[in-house]
Amino acid sequence: MTGCSVLIISLSVAVFINEVTPRSCRKYTQQVLLVSMDGFRYDYPEKANTPNFDKMERNGVRAEYVDSIFTTKTLPSHYSIVTGLYEENHGIIANAMYDPEFKDEFSIGSFPGSKWWDQGEPIWITARKHGLTSGTIHWPGGYIDIQGIRANKIHKYNQSVPFEHRVELAIGMLAKDKFNIVSLYFHEPDNTGHIFGPESAELVKMVEEMDTVLGKLLDKLKEHRLTDSVNLIVASDHGMATTNHDNKLINIYDLVDLTMIKSTLETGAIMQVVPEDGQVDSVIRAINRNPNLKAYKRDDLPELWRVKNNRRVMPVFVIANEGWTITNDTQLTRQNPRPGDHGYDSSLMTMKPIFYAMGPNFRSGVSVTPFKIIDIYPMICELLGIPPSPNNGTLNNTASFLRPCQDSQRMCNWLNFEGSNNSP
Ligand SMILES: [Zn+2]
Secondary structure: OOHHHHHHHHHHHHHHHHHOOOOOOOOOOOOEEEEEEOOOEOOHHHHOOOHHHHHHHHHOEEEOOOEOOOOOOHHHHHHHHHHOOOHHHHOOOOOEEEEOOOOEEEEHHHOOOHHHHOOOOOHHHHHHHOOOOEEEEOOOOOOOOEOOEOOOEEEOOOOOOOHHHHHHHHHHHHHOOOOOEEEEEEOOOHHHHHHHOOOOHHHHHHHHHHHHHHHHHHHHHHHOOOOOOOEEEEEOOOOOEEOOOOOOEEEHHHHOOHHHEEEEEOOEOEEEEEEOOOOHHHHHHHHOOOOOEEEEEHHHOOHHHOOOOOOOOOOEEEEEOOOOEEEOOHHHHHHOOOOEEOOOOOOOHHHOEOEEEEOOOEOOOEEEOOOEHHHHHHHHHHHHOOOOOOOOOOHHHOHHHEOOOOOHHHHHHHHHHHHOOOOO
């Protein structure tokens, strides 16, 4: 009997065991690299020369687009990808927040502590709870402890770290550490989309640079013989809309008297407002006189956005029409013009991100219909063979992306792989 046959018999025992348990846990290689390229709009690859994305499309799965969720902001959306939760359930509902229980403010640049993030459970924590291993590289919230657990290895966000080095870090975590799930974040093409706009030549150039980064990642996976074990997912958090601060900028204090407002949070596509006592209705009426803004009382926010049921949503929530910007300081906003922005209604096509996936457990050359970014978490749990923690995603929406592992050679590869992949 060959070593491989022994392993196949072992596998059939495992399959039998799985038949009496609710989940199949032995089908996949249990190794996933989740990559996010921030602000990568679904149609960017059609604007640029992207041979490496094309390669992923040919050899894996590509979605026409992904349905982002509201608010279409970086921290909230990235946390939804890794928790499978709507923003009202994981609590990161904007890039800037106030928590009335903590009496404390959250801001994107300050590495907020665990108390802000622990309403959700990210994939790198779920993995560890089930005896697997995980690493995070620059991922929003990737540095935190949840329930006293953190990823095995963490690289906190640092914009100055070159993209090639981030690729090396990911390959090290997969090849040397043999982590089961690694999440890797790039802040482009979001940054260029903001500075030059989504229709600019600079944006096209940056999309091509990100394609080159993807090419280096694919080369390294091959060089380190990881292509039979690693399922690669390249996703994004949201898209990007064209904005114009010369004639599509609205100062809230041109609409509402200063004395009616206690404080505001964030500027751009959305703004949260805390009116003075008894002024909520008057503030909303005043803002809604401008046809390019829509102000909601917290309880009146549309149900389908799934954002309102969280204590961090302020009494008045203002959202601008696509392309418009709301500010509390016109001069300051014009000093840092942003011809591109996001945060708008998630149903707008300009807010839709990409999804590509390729690897031993993904089908090949498949174009799939849109699904929600919250469906990515249960799919990764399935690939890792672990039960997902409570989430809002649906595995059925992505199950057709995966192929049943019926190739005996692949099973042997997987079992050999697993032998060196035991969790500590
Ligand atoms: Zn952004």
